[in-house]
Amino acid sequence: MPAPAIEIHDLKKRYGVQDVLKGVSFKILPERINFIIGRSGEGKTVILKHLTGLEKADSGEIWYDDLELSQASSKKLRELRLRMGLLFQDGALFDSLSVGENVAFPLWFHGRASAKVSHRKAEELLEGLGMAGSFVRQVASLSTGERKRVALARALIMEPEILFFDEPTTGLDPLLSYQVDELIASAQKTSGATVLVVSHDIAATLTLAHQVSMIHDGRIVASSSPAALKANPNPEVQKFLAGETD
Numbered sequence: 001m002p003a004p005a006i007e008i009h010d011l012k013k014r015y016g017v018q019d020v021l022k023g024v025s026f027k028i029l030p031e032r033i034n035f036i037i038g039r040s041g042e043g044k045t046v047i048l049k050h051l052t053g054l055e056k057a058d059s060g061e062i063w064y065d066d067l068e069l070s071q072a073s074s075k076k077l078r079e080l081r082l083r084m085g086l087l088f089q090d091g092a093l094f095d096s097l098s099v100g101e102n103v104a105f106p107l108w109f110h111g112r113a114s115a116k117v118s119h120r121k122a123e124e125l126l127e128g129l130g131m132a133g134s135f136v137r138q139v140a141s142l143s144t145g146e147r148k149r150v151a152l153a154r155a156l157i158m159e160p161e162i163l164f165f166d167e168p169t170t171g172l173d174p175l176l177s178y179q180v181d182e183l184i185a186s187a188q189k190t191s192g193a194t195v196l197v198v199s200h201d202i203a204a205t206l207t208l209a210h211q212v213s214m215i216h217d218g219r220i221v222a223s224s225s226p227a228a229l230k231a232n233p234n235p236e237v238q239k240f241l242a243g244e245t246d
Helices: 044-051 074-081 099-109 115-128 144-156 174-191 202-208 226-230 235-241
Strands: 006-015 018-028 033-037 059-064 084-087 162-166 194-199 211-216 219-224
Touching (some): 006 044, 018 211, 084 144, 162 174, 194 202
Antiparallel strands (some): 006 018, 006 059
16 A cells, blocks of 8 residues: 555644544545535535645644645745645635636636646536536636536646645535546546545445544544445444434
């Protein structure tokens, strides 16, 4: 097994009187598709926000190779974020920009490409997601599924080494969900990126993941291959895989 690209040790986070993360520890495998699963409200997105530096833990450590996130300087954190592609559940698109401008924005903002090259790359990604000719459309005209695809294109445009996805297929019909899953798998295979997906989708998890970590009651209760997860005797794991919500 390769050395982990990212390691999380005893991560704890409280909001008010609620302990959301009670000592989360797991490893994210490099150049693989990793999933975090668990019921709503268990803290999956909270973990994702900590991994991207958007939230600061009360205690614990997050290591990227030899860099511990809480000790990183502002410069080091900026450099790390340039290696990341992010797709949060709501897409976080800029309503004041066109579809194509949203997709190309990271390249413009970080000075990685000219306007012409940024435009071309954005159009190529949109076409690959079934949205050819959408560059000049306004964000307000997009459906939920289209917003998701635009956000996905924006996450991919910098060709990041690390990709984070928060419920990438929520709100999509089965066919489009399958297409997005295939795109994630293809992007990882082509780029060799380290991928972490937060998901409720058990079928996609068991099909796409190389490693799956499940959170329950603020802790990771299983972290293994999909095959080993299915054989895990933990009753909470089995109830979740069976689709039981209580």
